[in-house]
Amino acid sequence: MNRLTVYLLIVALLGACSTSDQQPQWIDNAAVDYPAEKYLTAIGEADNRETAAGRARANLAQIFQVAIKDNQQDFSQAIVNNSQGQSTSDNQLRVARFVNTQAQQVLEGTDIVSYWESPEGKVFSLALLDKAAASRRFRESIRDADRKTRELIEYASNQAPNPVAALRALEEARLSQLERDNSHRNLMVTAGKGINSPYSSDEVTALIRNALSTLQFAISADDSQIQSELGNAAASLGVQLVPASVYQLSSTLDTEPLQQKQGWWWIRGSLELELRQAEATLAKQRWPIKQSSMEAGMAQQRLRDTVNKKLPSYLYQMLTATPVNQ
Structure with a gap:
């Protein structure tokens, strides 16, 4: 019995080594193990684990690419160009910190759940994001932005000690709305539906224009x-x-x-x-x-x-x- 047990163990070990050369199913179809309705997945490939994991996370973050719109551009230049009938497409962008914030927000819930090394030495990694957990984070971010925008507009309208302080608060509200818009787009990716905003970027922009005119x-x-x-x-x-x-x-x-x-x-x-x-x-x-x-x-x-x-x-x-x- 002892010899038979040793023999079976050797066979099992040899079998495990042979299957390690077989490409795992998740490389071509991760949804088999991680259903698309619950998870977002992405693959990274490199010569080592660390780089492969980084590329997998980066590929996953690309799903949440931040859309750059005219209302995210340099606001003062937009006003000037619009008043002169010019296009705002070449305005200086001011969204770098939003892109970084959103990327960090997405990657916060990303896990590397599997690695595989091919016979040629290439390392593959699988990045996984739980949609429900990510959606909770995005909803929290949206509600925080709405609360901040509401408080800033209230301050600008009723409490600011001078017009400059009011304008400063409205600009903060505009930036808060841009962050809110980014979180809302991300929520649409993970949940398929968003949260209606009590404000719009156009409304905040109109308040700023009015504040400037006074x-x-x-x-x-x-x-x-x-x-x-x-x-x-x-x-x-x-x-x-x-x-x-x-x-x-x-x-x-x-x-x-x-x-x-x-x-x-x-x-x-x-x-x-x-x-x-x-x-x-x-x-x-x-x-x-x-x-x-x-x-x-x-x-x-x-x-x-x-x-x-x-x-x-x-x-x-x-x-x-x-x-x-x-």
Whole structure:
């Protein structure tokens, strides 16, 4: 009996080794073991386990690719281009942090449940996501975004101490809605149905446009050309220019002397915008700027052109940034 037992064990071990060369069924049809109505799956292939697992997770995350829409673009540039009848398709995108947030949210519930190494040495991995668990996370994210949006709009409408604070809250609400939209798309992937929103991105956008149109600024600058360009930037956002306004918008352009390196002329500096009400600074921000050319005069002109082009975006960023006293 002992010899027979040893023999059977040897046969069993040999059988296990031979079947390891056979491609597992999940590589071609994971739904056999993991039904599609309950799970999302993806395969990764590489020369080692770690890389194969990473590729499997990445392939699974691609199912939840974040759709980029016009209302997720640089909002200030969208306002300017729309007011001038131009397309917003080339606007600077501001969705990188949403993409990262959503990718992390998806991968949080992803498990690598199987590996297989082919006779040629290729490693395959199977990534698995439970749809029900993922749907719960997406619904929670959506409800948090709706709550945050509601509170921010309420604050902007009834509690903000000044129009700039109200605008800042509305911009946060807009960003919250973008996150909500991404979570909603993900929920549609895992659950097949979403949750109706009490707000829409268009409604929040309309509130922002209205808030901008109620702002009244007096403009000043240390350079007459910059002052004129700053006035144009404010007007392009819908802000009213009122010389007697209690809100004073100013700009300062500091540049270093021209430097020549390897046949190119370089000019560097910084642009600062500040909004004050009497002695109080409501918003303030500074941006580095630089330009180059093979001609000294052209480098300076390009710097001016860059400032002129970016001023609307810079102004909107300053108005919606975190207050300087926080």
